[in-house]
Amino acid sequence: MANKTYQFPEGFLWGGATAANQIEGGFHEGNKGMNIADVLPGGKGRLNILQEPGFQFEIDTDKYTYPNHEAIDFYHRYKEDIALFAEMGFKVFRMSIAWTRIFPNGDETEPNEEGLAFYDRVFDELRKHEIEPVVTISHYEMPVNLVKNYGGWSSREVVTFFERYVHAILNRYKDKVKYWMTFNEINSGLIMPIMGLGFSIQQEKDKYQKTFQAYHHQFVASSLAVKACHELIPEAQIGCMILYAPVYAYDANPNNVMHALSEERLFNYFCADVQVRGEYPAFINRYFKENNIELKIEEGDLELIKEHTVDYIGFSYYMSRTEKITKTEDDKAQGNILQGVKNPFLKASDWGWEIDPEGLRIALNQLYDRYRVPLFVVENGLGAVDKVEADGSVNDDYRIEYLHDHIAAMGEAIEDGVDLMGYTAWGCIDLVSASTGEMSKRYGFIYVDKDDEGNGTLARSRKKSFYWYQKVIDTNGKEL
Ligand code: BGP
Numbered sequence: 001m002a003n004k005t006y007q008f009p010e011g012f013l014w015g016g017a018t019a020a021n022q023i024e025g026g027f028h029e030g031n032k033g034m035n036i037a038d039v040l041p042g043g044k045g046r047l048n049i050l051q052e053p054g055f056q057f058e059i060d061t062d063k064y065t066y067p068n069h070e071a072i073d074f075y076h077r078y079k080e081d082i083a084l085f086a087e088m089g090f091k092v093f094r095m096s097i098a099w100t101r102i103f104p105n106g107d108e109t110e111p112n113e114e115g116l117a118f119y120d121r122v123f124d125e126l127r128k129h130e131i132e133p134v135v136t137i138s139h140y141e142m143p144v145n146l147v148k149n150y151g152g153w154s155s156r157e158v159v160t161f162f163e164r165y166v167h168a169i170l171n172r173y174k175d176k177v178k179y180w181m182t183f184n185e186i187n188s189g190l191i192m193p194i195m196g197l198g199f200s201i202q203q204e205k206d207k208y209q210k211t212f213q214a215y216h217h218q219f220v221a222s223s224l225a226v227k228a229c230h231e232l233i234p235e236a237q238i239g240c241m242i243l244y245a246p247v248y249a250y251d252a253n254p255n256n257v258m259h260a261l262s263e264e265r266l267f268n269y270f271c272a273d274v275q276v277r278g279e280y281p282a283f284i285n286r287y288f289k290e291n292n293i294e295l296k297i298e299e300g301d302l303e304l305i306k307e308h309t310v311d312y313i314g315f316s317y318y319m320s321r322t323e324k325i326t327k328t329e330d331d332k333a334q335g336n337i338l339q340g341v342k343n344p345f346l347k348a349s350d351w352g353w354e355i356d357p358e359g360l361r362i363a364l365n366q367l368y369d370r371y372r373v374p375l376f377v378v379e380n381g382l383g384a385v386d387k388v389e390a391d392g393s394v395n396d397d398y399r400i401e402y403l404h405d406h407i408a409a410m411g412e413a414i415e416d417g418v419d420l421m422g423y424t425a426w427g428c429i430d431l432v433s434a435s436t437g438e439m440s441k442r443y444g445f446i447y448v449d450k451d452d453e454g455n456g457t458l459a460r461s462r463k464k465s466f467y468w469y470q471k472v473i474d475t476n477g478k479e480l
Pocket of ligand 1: 019441
C-alpha cells in the first residue's frame, strides 16, 4: 500500500491480545481446575484428534504432550511481560480469565480466592503501567467437569454456573476492568464445537439440534452477563466477540453468490444478530426447519435477549473466505480452518490462511452497515515461523508488512465512516497456538524461547516488529 497517513481517533485503544490458556501455564497452581485447553494434546494433528468422535477429555501423557500446561508461564512472569507491553506503549491488554481459576469445577457455589487474587495482581500491575485490561470472560476454557458431567453448553444448568462465575468476577473487579467481552469467537462452535460449545459431535444430528440448543443457552448466558455488567459497572462496556471472515462468491454465478450469502449469514452474522439486535434473524427459521431443529426456549428467554444487547462488537480477523457450491479437492483452500476454495488473488500464510488486508476494510464496513455499533478489532496477526539470528535478533519484516497493511485497511475503513474503538494484535507475545498447539506458529512482537517439544528457557526478547509497533502506537497510527 502507498505511504499514506491515516487519522485514527484520539484515544484509540492500541494494544495486544491473548487468552489465559495460551499464556498462563500453572495449570495446577492456585487450586485451578482442569479446563478444555488442559486436555488438548499438542502437535499438528490437534484438530483431527479433537474431531474424532468419542474424545475423552482426559489427560494421557503416554500418548500425547500438553503444551497449554506450561504455556509461556505468564502465571509467574506476568510482571516482566506487562512491563514489555508498557514499553511498546499499549493502551489496552486483552486477556481472558480462566473460569477454572475462579470455579475449578465450574459447579461450586463459592469462588476460589487464590484464583481471584491472581487476577487482582495482574490488573494491579496493568494499572501501574496505565494499561486498561480488556477481559474475555470465556475463551475456550470451559471446566472439564462441566464438559464431562453436563455435556457442556448443551445443558441449561451450565447457564446458572456461568452466571455465578460472571457475578463473582464482575463484583470482584468492578473497579479494575471497564472493557468486557462475553464468549470468544462465539460462532467458532459451528466449526470447532469442542472448544466453543464444550462437546464433540458424536452423530450427524448433533450438528444441528444439539449445537443450536447449546447456542441458545450461550445467548441466554451472554445476555445475563450483559445485564449484570450494566447493573454492576454502569460505566463499563461489554461486547460480543465473533470470528469474522467475509465470504466472497467465487464468481458472478448467482448460485455461487447466493451460496456465499448463506454462508456469510449463518457463520458470520447469526450469533452477532442475536447478541447485537437482540433477536433471532429471519433467515435462521428456514435453516432450523430444514434441519429439524426445534429450540427449547424457556419463558422470558427471548425478552432477556432482546433487552440486554451488547455495547460493541469485538471480532477477530485473519482471512477472508471464498465459496462456491461445488468444490473439487483441488479447489480447497488447504489449511484454511474455514474450508473455502482458493482465491486466485490472494497469497496464504505458511498455515494456508489467506492474507487479505482489503478484506478487513470490507469486514469493518459490512459490520458497521449492518449493526451501527462501535467495532473493536480484538484479534489480527500473522502466524509465522521466526528465525533467531546469531545475535539473538528476529527480523520479522513479513509480520510488519502484514500488520502494516491491515492497520492501513482500518485507516481506510475509518475514512469510510466506520466507528472503530481499537485494535489488539493477536498473540502480542508468542504463545501456544489454539488450533495446532504449536509454539512455532508465532504471532508475537515478543519472542519466547520455547519450541514445539517444550524445550527452551522461556526467556523473552524483542523482535524487530516490537520497535515498529511501538512507533505505530506512539504516533497514533500516523507512522506505519
Ligand atoms: C483465534 C483464537 C485465538 C487464537 C487465534 C489464532 O481463533 O481466538 O485463541 O489462537 O485464533 O489461531 P491459531 O492459534 O490457531 O493460529
